[in-house]
Amino acid sequence: MEQVKLLGFWYSPFSHRVEWALKIKGVKYEYIEEDRNNKSPSILPKDPYDRALARFWAKFLDDKVATMVNTFLRKGEEQENGKKEVCEMLKVLDNELKDKKLFVGDKFGFADMAANFVGLWLRIFQEASGVVLVTSEKFPNFCGWRDEYINCN
Template identity: 60%
Template sequence: MVDVKLLGLWYSPASHKVEWALKLKGVKYEFIGENLQNKSPLLLESNPVHKKIPVLIHSGKPICESSVIVEYIDETFEGPSILPKDPYDRALARFWAKFLNDKVGAAVNAFLHKGEEQEKGKEEVFEMLKILDNELKDKQFFVGDKFGYADIAANFVGYWLGVFQEASGVELVTSENFPNFCAWRDEYVNCSQVKEYLPPRNDFLAFIQAYASKT
């Protein structure tokens, strides 16, 4: 009997972060796809505060918020460590994960909206990418020499951002503007620890194009 369930969406980077952690740990789980226009009673009951995905349900107990869930998975299940063991490296990983999570909204506004909202988002994304371009010079991973917590959090900028750019036609992330970031991104999406966990690009691109046209 499966006692781990994940309420999520196949195209959600937050859902994928949790799935990633479960797969890295070798945890068997049941994925339950949600409809955000018609949220299930299970989702509303499991996350009554925010009513959002993802939600991990382990032995009947719900855990919410993707970063919290990933840490819970790391502490609860056997397998490779996701957070670094060294306290300083662990703090760095949490710092970059929070930085990346905080910037997702601006990126969505930059690529899927119009007018003032888009321009403001583009400015914020440009500043974010300048910081990342400086940080990722000659680096494969965010912290140390091992794929981990911050790299899982980077799935949006490493993969989703490029699909959003192609779907919207907004040319913002280029190797001329951000050579270090783009070199890191290209290695990231082809890394064996990454590509097997990403949604199919063609399916995802078609979905985002359809969503962008409605937006």
């Protein structure tokens, strides 16, 4: 039995993407066909409220990615408006992460994975562009989460 297990559906373009990537990279894997009506446990929390919360944060963050990227690509008034919007988003995240290490529960999960762009790439965009939006003074809770995310194994 292989160590890498790919859970998928025969008609899913997403599991086929992963399958082809594994083949191209020469990674041995075991393909396991999922029953759509009886799925295996996923990375989402079991508790319905926590599961809904994780999905909410993932959607919230996904909706902000384009604004963040565009903020670093624009100039002048467009960039200033983008900075304000990104800082508002960061205030929301910072407030949510108050007294917490992770978005939902005590295990690294779906919402934290969805926040990878903010956690990892925001610092890189700042360094490349010289536009600094995140500091530990302005967003201490978010920066604590980001550091936890980057160092998560």
